[in-house]
Amino acid sequence: MLKQSSILSRLIDRCLTRPRLLGPGRGSPRRAVRRILVFGRIPNPTVDYYLVARLEAAGMPPFELCDIRNFRAAELEAEGSFVLICRYASPALVSWIERHSEVLAGVGLFLDDDIPAVITGEDADLPYRLFLWYRAVFPLRRLNRQLDCLWLSTPRLAAAIGETGARLLPPAPPAKLWQRPQAADCGDEVVIAYHATGVHVAEHRFLRPIIEKVLAARPQARFEVVAGPGASGIWKGLERCDVRLPTSWNSYLESMTSARVDIFLVPLTPSAVNDCRSPTKRIDVARLDAAGLYSASLSYGFGHDRGEIHLSHDAKEWVRAILALIDNPAERQAVAAATRAEVAAMTALASVGLPEIAKHFQEKCDSGFPSGNA
Structure with missing residues (x-):
């Protein structure tokens, strides 16, 4: 019923x-x-x-x-x-x-x-x-x-x-919007990030226990999350977790020019809204030169084609995938390169106006x- x-x-x-x-x-x-x-x-x-x-x-x-x-x-x-x-x-x-x-x-x-x-x-x-x-x-x-x-x-x-x-x-961003200098290496620390608007509360709830397990297992990891007022409370009480409120679009772009993120999370909980989304988060991942982890979905695909990693909506699978990337810098670089190639193909679409x-x-x-x- x-x-x-x-x-x-x-x-x-x-x-x-x-x-x-x-x-x-x-x-x-x-x-x-x-x-x-x-x-x-x-x-x-x-x-x-x-x-x-x-x-x-x-x-x-x-x-x-x-x-x-x-x-x-x-x-x-x-x-x-x-x-x-x-x-x-x-x-x-x-x-x-x-x-x-x-x-x-x-x-x-x-x-x-x-x-x-x-x-x-x-x-x-x-x-x-x-x-x-x-x-x-x-x-x-x-x-x-x-x-x-x-x-x-x-x-x-x-x-x-x-x-x-x-x-x-489909999306076709200017190259200047994602081809930017990246921050210098910060040694052994690994920064994981999730940036979302106020309509992704379900994704925040999905990630909270996952990140808690990851941070407990890897003391060199740190988590950064952009969360609106309706979702920021989900992250209270978690150590090595930096919670930021959403800013204007221009301020966000400016902050990303010097940001350092190693692993960028792109979960999508199953819903009618998410089924209609396009893969624009790839552009944010490419801008940061990060390794993206994407939900297996209509937006991002269902396999591991072309070097990207697509995960089912299973918390254990996400924990394993994040830990594997933390432990393998070379794999992070390869996954990041795969996303940059996808975004470069998006940019090429703009040539026909x-x-x-x-x-x-x-x-x-x-x-x-x-x-x-x-």
């Missing part, structure tokens, strides 16, 4: 609007593109991991990044602009789109999470659920009538959204408009 909370979640889920392509373009810009206006809560990792390198690719229109928290309609040029929304919109932005619909080149949306599943799931706190509804779901009631293009990060997310005209857009938009920009260039990025 289903729990009442599960039944309620399903009822709420059915009431949450999904993105639908109802605009005149239906899968491509509706007219020639002069520029791209990217809207979202900027800066953020989604823009950097999926969009920036593609927008900078040869043959793409000039682009501008616009934070919806500082929306200035008077400073925007609507005619010939393609509006690309990254996850979040605001009522002011949607109203601006509606007012200028006849002159915009088109409207697109990019999503990298099953946001309705996050809202109805168990990990997110109430303020975050309300934020997601207000910024990502509520605007779709009006935005869908304008939506020409929809890009989604994974096939499973596309299946969950259910819009057949959506295009897949966004073909749907690039095609319309080329048509416009042939008509005499200037090309090149701003």
Whole structure:
């Protein structure tokens, strides 16, 4: 028998609007593109991991990044602009789109999470659920009538959204975002890390007894965890454990330029939300030049192909794998190199830009408009 909370979640889920392509373009810009206006809560990792390198690719229109928290309609040029929304919109932005619909080149949306599943799931706190509804779901009631293009990060997310005209857009980070100088060797100490947001409480609970066993078995090991207020208490009372609260995206990137991590943990508890995730944590692992341990999953794979290590959701298996990497520096280097190769392949995907938009920009260039990025 289903729990009442599960039944309620399903009822709420059915009431949450999904993105639908109802605009005149239906899968491509509706007219020639002069520029791209990217809207979202900027800066953020989604823009950097999926969009920036593609927008900078040869043959793409000039682009501008616009934070919806500082929306200035008077400073925007609507005619010939393609509006690309990254996850979040605001009522002011949607109203601006509606007012200028006849002159915009088109409207697109990019999503990298099953946001309705996050809202109805168990990990997110109430303020975050309300934020997601207000910024990502509520605007779709009006935005869908304008939506020409929809890009989604994974096939499973596309299946969950259910819009057949959506295009897949896997992560493609700029090389400069992960190819960074690493910290000097700190001798025999081995640093293990897990960095997560507030929607990964289940993963924190899964890791807590694992890390306790590892630290007890290896006195040279130290653990570093990024945990929001809802999860930080899970780590209380554990020695050689450094608990940090999440910071802004730019502050996090800056701190990682000098951080030293040897083993980076990427667990994913089985859930509808996690099934839709893409392997962006690989980028963080590569940036730190760390050895990654990943959950066997749709996101990261199920075998030990190409030198990476994928583990079942079994605590004993994770303990054994972490201890083995602590004891074998050469293996850590090999596993780290395997992840760097995977991320380099991601970066290569950016070279084609966004073909749907690039095609319309080329048509416009042939008509005499200037090309090149701003």
